[in-house]
Amino acid sequence: MPDLRQACATGRNTEETMPADALVLFGAMGDLAYKKIFPALYHMVRHSHLDVPVIGIARAARTDEHLKERVRDSIQQQGGDIDQEALAKLLNLLRYVGGDYEKPGTFALLKKALGSASRPAHYLAIPPSLFMSVVESLAKSNCMKNARVIIEKPFGHDLASAQQLNAALHAVLPESRIFRIDHYLGKEAVLNLLFFRFANSFLEPIWNRNYIESVQITMAEKFGIEGRGKFYDDTGAIRDVVENHMLQVVAFLAMEAPTGLHCEAIRDEQVKVFRAIPPLDPKNLVRGQFKGYKTEKGVPSDSKVETFAALRLEIQSWRWSGVPFLIRAGKCLPITTTEVLVKLRKPPLDNLAGESTNQFRFRLGPGEISISLSARVKHPGEELVSKPTQLSAVEDDTTDQVDAYERLLGDAMRGDAMLFVREDAVEAAWAIVDPILGNTTPLEEYEPGSWGPHEAVRLADDVGGWHDPEGRKKDTVAAPAAA
Numbered sequence: 050m051p052d053l054r055q056a057c058a059t060g061r062n063t064e065e066t067m068p069a070d071a072l073v074l075f076g077a078m079g080d081l082a083y084k085k086i087f088p089a090l091y092h093m094v095r096h097s098h099l100d101v102p103v104i105g106i107a108r109a110a111r112t113d114e115h116l117k118e119r120v121r122d123s124i125q126q127q128g129g130d131i132d133q134e135a136l137a138k139l140l141n142l143l144r145y146v147g148g149d150y151e152k153p154g155t156f157a158l159l160k161k162a163l164g165s166a167s168r169p170a171h172y173l174a175i176p177p178s179l180f181m182s183v184v185e186s187l188a189k190s191n192c193m194k195n196a197r198v199i200i201e202k203p204f205g206h207d208l209a210s211a212q213q214l215n216a217a218l219h220a221v222l223p224e225s226r227i228f229r230i231d232h233y234l235g236k237e238a239v240l241n242l243l244f245f246r247f248a249n250s251f252l253e254p255i256w257n258r259n260y261i262e263s264v265q266i267t268m269a270e271k272f273g274i275e276g277r278g279k280f281y282d283d284t285g286a287i288r289d290v291v292e293n294h295m296l297q298v299v300a301f302l303a304m305e306a307p308t309g310l311h312c313e314a315i316r317d318e319q320v321k322v323f324r325a326i327p328p329l330d331p332k333n334l335v336r337g338q339f340k341g342y343k344t345e346k347g348v349p350s351d352s353k354v355e356t357f358a359a360l361r362l363e364i365q366s367w368r369w370s371g372v373p374f375l376i377r378a379g380k381c382l383p384i385t386t387t388e389v390l391v392k393l394r395k396p397p398l399d400n401l402a403g404e405s406t407n408q409f410r411f412r413l414g415p416g417e418i419s420i421s422l423s424a425r426v427k428h429p430g431e432e433l434v435s436k437p438t439q440l441s442a443v444e445d446d447t448t449d450q451v452d453a454y455e456r457l458l459g460d461a462m463r464g465d466a467m468l469f470v471r472e473d474a475v476e477a478a479w480a481i482v483d484p485i486l487g488n489t490t491p492l493e494e495y496e497p498g499s500w501g502p503h504e505a506v507r508l509a510d511d512v513g514g515w516h517d518p519e520g521r522k523k524d525t526v527a528a529p530a531a532a
């Protein structure tokens with residue numbers, strides 16, 4: 050079975066494909082490092098994918114021991130059996146460098162800690178406001194030679210700031226050494242959208258405006274902002290998940306088949322989708338804020354930031370013209386799930402099909418990952434009527450799945466940028482949402498535990514309303530046994 054990655058390696062020059070020989074983690078004492086990056090490093094060691102020094106940087110004067118303690122704690126928090134040998138190996142790779150990111154002395158210490166490493170990967174797991182100054186300091190201190198930079202989202206705050214950040218990065222690094230993370234691109238279930246579409250031939254004839262009536266993507270979170278009030282209030286739902294995760298899912302659902310197996314094939318198709326989406330009109334947006342948000346720690350009492358966004362976009366392409374794509378994302382909704390619903394057009398005659406239509410449902414997690422198709426079959430008995438049924442492929446056991454951060458970090462260390470957001474794509478995505486950023490539309494209050502403001506209903510009125518992810522079990526009818 051060909052692996053896309055092996056094919057990608059073909060024809061690339063040596064410097065780009067040489068693995069990084071050190072990982073530098075800025076923000077080593079931060080939340081993301083603790084929750085996601087340390088567990089990813091531990092699994093990389095378990096799978097023999099990491100064997101280079103890992104230098105953690107943070108502001109406070111601490112020691113290697115402090116960092117090791119934090120890593121140990123993070124791995125224990127994951128639960129389950131710990132592979133002690135792998136953990137010991139990881140701890141052995143760790144070094145700590147402390148110092149203010151504004152001070153050149155910090156970068157001199159880093160240069161010293163890098164020792165003979167000549168191709169470091171610098172991972173910026175720090176607030177975006179620090180990206181530019183850290184990159185500039187890395188260049189000034191000679192830590193950028195042959196280096197890669199891995200940058201967390203959000204990449205910019207709007208189109209202008211994303212362009213500015215791209216320009217600052219390109220002043221010191223070529224695009225081939227910049228790895229912009231959107232962890233949705235590393236998720237097994239999201240990658241499966243590509244495989245389901247392009248590793249099967251039955252879908253292609255119907256995957257277009259002739260057969261598909263509408264597409265909906267819901268990213269619902271039952272929880273609120275979990276004490277991250279300051280971060281969230283600077284961001285909001287559109288910047289936090291729509292501009293990046295949701296648009297990446299749109300791209301995978303809507304793109305043309307990647308031509309050829311070169312590294313840019315997928316990224317070329319992603320950007321074509323973004324360019325075919327006109328900038329959003331505020332009239333196709335509904336913003337909401339859950340009741341009680343303004344009293345959260347770190348949130349101003351007059352905050353106008355949305356914790357819910359519903360929007361409708363179009364893709365002006367031969368394949369998708371006239372097919373609405375609806376996106377809904379929010380906090381404090383009834384459940385936590387990310388789902389895609391692709392609704393097919395009704396058959397021409399009602400007498401056999403009844404009211405319902407065929408729908409593909411992709412459940413992208415968390416937890417259950419599944420693909421299902423609602424279809425109609427004959428209701429058993431004398432009557433000549435149909436009934437709904439559901440054909441499902443469910444991946445119940447997700448324990449063997451590679452976590453998105455493990456996959457992406459491994460890719461970046463190897464220099465494989467296929468699943469990272471390219472400069473043109475990040476700017477094209479911002480161009481789509483730029484007109485709806487800020488207070489362009491009224492902010493509707495909604496009850497925690499509801500599906501957001503009622504106003505959002507109008508966006509989906511002509512496609513049969515928003516689908517109900519909670520209802521997915523209710524309409525599941527076992528597929529009839531084969532005759």
Ligand SMILES: NC(=O)c1ccc[n+]([C@@H]2O[C@H](COP(=O)([O-])OP(=O)(O)OC[C@H]3O[C@@H](n4cnc5c(N)ncnc54)[C@H](OP(=O)(O)O)[C@@H]3O)[C@@H](O)[C@H]2O)c1
Nearest residue numbers: 076078079080081082107108109174175176177201202203
């Ligand atoms: N947390 C998540 O779940 C998550 C998810 C996706 C993306 N991200 C992105 O990942 C990055 C890191 O997120 P995070 O949640 O880990 O952030 P964080 O905990 O707020 O900050 C990470 C570290 O940055 C340092 N820092 C914060 N403010 C600073 C300042 N003004 N000057 C210098 N250093 C400062 C702190 O280092 P010291 O410990 O040295 O003080 C802190 O530990 C951000 O870009 C975020 O948007 C986070």
